[in-house]
Amino acid sequence: MSSDIATSIPRERVRQVVRRPWRPLTIQLLGPLTILGGLVWAVAQPYRIVLLDRDGRGLYDYLFQAPLLAIAVGLVFTFAVAPGLVEDLATTERDDPAA
Numbered sequence: 001m002s003s004d005i006a007t008s009i010p011r012e013r014v015r016q017v018v019r020r021p022w023r024p025l026t027i028q029l030l031g032p033l034t035i036l037g038g039l040v041w042a043v044a045q046p047y048r049i050v051l052l053d054r055d056g057r058g059l060y061d062y063l064f065q066a067p068l069l070a071i072a073v074g075l076v077f078t079f080a081v082a083p084g085l086v087e088d089l090a091t092t093e094r095d096d097p098a099a
Contacts, residue, residue, distance in 0.1 A: 021093070024086045031078030038070030 042049055048065055 024089055027082050027085050027089070028078075031074045031082055034074030034077065035071050036074075038067045038074060041070060042067035 045067070048067055
């Protein structure tokens with residue numbers, strides 16, 4: 001048998017499953033979970049939302065309700081803080097794979 005004719009059998013390419021590391025996923029889920037907590041809080045205690053009961057309330061009473069603040073904090077964390085943290089974490093893991 002000549003080596004010009006015989007060739008090796010090509011192996012099937014093995015698909016690599018890309019798993020997302022748990023640290024960035026945890027950081028990215030903190031904001032949405034906080035928002036969900038604020039929504040559940042608002043539904044569980046609707047008397048805390050002044051928009052439903054307007055007995056001579058001012059602007060402060062409308063804006064600074066605990067469930068609404070929890071939702072706002074979740075939004076700020078999701079869109080302002082988490083992307084930077086995830087990027088820094090990815091940079092750190094890329095530079096130091098043992099971390």
